[in-house]
Each structure stands twice: as structure tokens, then as C-alpha cells.
Amino acid sequence: MLVLTFSTGIVDAVGYLGLDRVFTANMTGNVVILGMALTGAEDLPIVGPIIALLGFLVGATVVGRVLRKAPTGWTTASSVVFGLVGVGLGVLAAVVTGLQGVPVEAGTTAPPAALAVTGTLGVVMGGQGAAARRLAVKDVTTVVVTSTLTGLAADSRLAGGTGEGWRRRIGAVVLILAGAAVGAALLRWHIGAGLALAAVIALLAALLGHLKARETP
Numbered sequence: 001m002l003v004l005t006f007s008t009g010i011v012d013a014v015g016y017l018g019l020d021r022v023f024t025a026n027m028t029g030n031v032v033i034l035g036m037a038l039t040g041a042e043d044l045p046i047v048g049p050i051i052a053l054l055g056f057l058v059g060a061t062v063v064g065r066v067l068r069k070a071p072t073g074w075t076t077a078s079s080v081v082f083g084l085v086g087v088g089l090g091v092l093a094a095v096v097t098g099l100q101g102v103p104v105e106a107g108t109t110a111p112p113a114a115l116a117v118t119g120t121l122g123v124v125m126g127g128q129g130a131a132a133r134r135l136a137v138k139d140v141t142t143v144v145v146t147s148t149l150t151g152l153a154a155d156s157r158l159a160g161g162t163g164e165g166w167r168r169r170i171g172a173v174v175l176i177l178a179g180a181a182v183g184a185a186l187l188r189w190h191i192g193a194g195l196a197l198a199a200v201i202a203l204l205a206a207l208l209g210h211l212k213a214r215e216t217p
Helices: 002-018 027-038 047-066 076-097 112-135 146-154 166-187 191-215
Strands: none
Touching (some): 002 112, 002 191, 027 047, 076 191, 166 191
């Protein structure tokens, strides 16, 4: 889950910097951007965030239904979902490699192809978020770290808590930060590079998780 959190940072960097300021995993950011855009704030998109939100909901709904009756813990269904996330990211990396007009300049209306990529990324990341939620690794949702930071502070010794899980929580925050930095750096080369790396990471996570689950009684 921590590795997938890193890849989420990459994907959101690609979405925000390469697809007209749209988050495809962090829906809190999209809602805030959409709210500001609806008031007439300059250079903020409206269509892109809406499409990403709808795509995310579709992905989360489908995966939530698929995993509804699955046993707790990592299952074959979990491996399939995370594997499909990797495949989806890989396909999108190939698609954007052949697209013209991407990345999109901020403040412009994204072309239909870029909006299609945005919506598909939303579906993929929604599916990842739903699968991660089913695994229930505390404070590691892979798609957002606000609750992670809240838990880190509220459960810290400074707040009178035990500080339990602080390494995992800090790891999630640092990794999504690092992923965003890597995604932004790769975007200078090509928008497809970040998505390709995220695809490889998701596929490796699916494979290693599946192998580990088979070893566990």
C-alpha cells in the first residue's frame, strides 16, 4: 500500500501538471478546485474535475461491488484489481504517448482526448482506492494523506497518545510527496513516462502481494 501511495503521487502530478490542473486520485483537491472554478476564478478548469470525479466514483463503485463478498485480507480478487490498475495505467501511458496537444496549458479547455484520459485515470484510481480500502491498512488509503496526517498528530505523544503507527503514517506522507516530485520531473521528459512508471509499480505490487498472500496460511 505504501508503494501504491508513491505511484499515486506520480499519477496526480501527471494529472495536475499535464491535464489542466486536474487531480485523478486526490478527489479532495478536485472538489476544492471545482468550487473555486465555479465562482469564476481565473485559469481553473470545470469540466476536467467533474469528469475525474465521476470516473473515480465509477471505478470505486465497480470494485467495491466486486470485492463486497471477498474474504478479508489480500485475496486473488485484490491481485486482479491491482493488476488491472497497472494494465490500465500502462495502456494510458501508451495512449498519451501518441496524443498531440498534451500536456494542456492551464486555463485552456482540454481537448476531448485529454478529457478521456482524465476520466479513465479517475476510474483506475477509484478502483485502486476501493481495493485499498477493502484491505484496511490503517491510515494508508493510497489516494489521500489528510486522514494519515490527522492520525499522526492526534495519536502522537504530544497529543497524549502512544504514537503507534507513526512510521507507517510518515512513510505514506513522504512517499506521496516523493511520487509527486518524480512525476513532475518525468513530465519534463514526456507525460507518458510518469504513467508508465506508475503502471510498473502497480503491477509489481499486485504480483508481490499475490505471492505473499499465497505463502500466508
